Amino acid sequence: MGRLLGGSGQIAVAMMTMNVATYAFTMTTARVIGPVAYGAFFALMNLVLILSVVMLGLQATAARRISADPSQVGRIEGEILRVSLRASLLVGGLLLLGAPLVNRLLDLSSLPSALLVGVAAAAMTMTGAQAGILQGERRWRELAILYVLSGVPRLVIGLALILWQPTEFMAFLGVTLGFYAPVLYGFVVLRHRRESGATTERGTLLPVIKESVVNSQALFAYFALTNIDMLVGRSVLDAHDSGLYAAGLIVTRAVMFLPQFVVVIAFPSMSASPSHAGALLRSMALVGGSGAACVLGAALLPDIALAFAGGQDYDEVRGLLWAFALLGMCMSLLQLLVYSVLAHRGVLSMALVWVGFVAVAGLASTMVSTVPGLLVVVLGVEAVLLAALLVISFVKLREDSPAQ
Structure with missing residues (x-):
């Protein structure tokens, strides 16, 4: 330890x-x-x-x-x-x-x-x-x-x-x-x-070579999923609201990258079958805990969070910063699950990440005209994807456990 x-x-x-x-x-x-x-x-x-x-x-x-x-x-x-x-x-x-x-x-x-x-x-x-x-x-x-x-x-x-x-x-x-x-x-x-x-x-x-290609496309899917909202936002929001959303994403990225070291440390253990489940659970607890603390901090101390998001020029997004922090928490947990998928090479889970990307792009392009609306769509899709990957990961672990 x-x-x-x-x-x-x-x-x-x-x-x-x-x-x-x-x-x-x-x-x-x-x-x-x-x-x-x-x-x-x-x-x-x-x-x-x-x-x-x-x-x-x-x-x-x-x-x-x-x-x-x-x-x-x-x-x-x-x-x-x-x-x-x-x-x-x-x-x-x-x-x-x-x-x-x-x-x-x-x-x-x-x-x-x-x-x-x-x-x-x-x-x-x-x-x-x-x-x-x-x-x-x-x-x-x-x-x-x-x-x-x-x-x-x-x-x-x-x-x-x-x-x-x-x-x-x-x-x-x-x-x-x-x-x-x-x-x-x-x-x-x-x-x-x-x-x-x-x-x-x-x-x-x-x-x-084949595994490297598969891993690269899975990580590209995650990269596309976690960046498509800003690209769509440029087309469905006006210039002012697009700037507000971009400011909120500064908080999202900070919360997302804060526990990134956990993935680096946990991935070798997740790749070793006997320790996969324990490593995934411990890592999710650590990532989720740090994310929850950031969400709570943004909710209780919005002025401090706003300073990180660009300052008083972006005051209109102050009340949503806790939700942007929640989005960052979802993204960091998704990253952890994507690496868990790579560890046990789950094809279905990789496909679901692309489905999530298509869902965000499609729903945001047709149903969104405000910053809160875009945030709700992205959060909703990523929360559903997070739940699905979590269920698939632990079902897979239970199926593999008798052979260990």
Whole structure:
């Protein structure tokens, strides 16, 4: 238990450091390079965010496979690193070839900036595999350092570059160079592969590739579900109400990301069959408890919550901030259940996430014209999806328990 708490503390501090550094660089960039250049930079960062599902898919695959079969860690490491190297070269190469298209679609007017997307994606993809190996082996100290290196170098290098030349190219160059710090560290800590398991053969890579693809699409479904409301809101709400909803989502995102370290710590245990149920229950209690505290805080101290949501300019949304916090709690619990699904590879549950996405998009597009209305639709769909995934997860666990 002490080791688990120690690991949780290290990962929590590391992820907080990473997120604070990333946020600080983003906010500083907005002020230094100006609105026009920042618009291009923001578009590039959104594209990188979408591409990160490949990284997260590889991380989940590596962590699940190592946790489920620790006696074969050497063989699995070899498979994961081979697949990730190929995936990095493929993703990076395709994006380099498609740079002119990226430049046009994002209206960048800067082909060098578009080319950097491929360079950044290659490093980011490789980092996912390295993080998954460390996560699966429960090497929390090394994983914590990797997370810190995913944020701090970006702030230091990027800040120096934009102060030298305040352009979107320099800002994104700082991000790209920052992605290579954790990759280099990953190569160092994984340079001595564990001597266990058989030698990796070419034929054994196909299952790893298939699982990585499945995991990536499941995480993309979750990403789409938790972001579609803002996109729909831009079309069904007027500009003023859309801004109010976006301000409320700041609280949602804060509550959603606060317990994210729990998923990182719990996923290896959820992937090991004997401890799956207990790990899921403990994790849900921790995530739900922290979310409930945030909801209560937003309800009792709306002025403090409003300060985080943008201040007095968004006073109209003050009374709804507790509901936005509740939405963040639902999203964090859904994230935990999605990773539980990845741990036991539930096809039906993955499909339901896409159903939830379609439901939010369809209902919000046809039935919503106000901020409270959009919030009710999104909360309703995600609450139903949360209940369905919870039932399916525990039914699956009960079915598997006799074989343990």
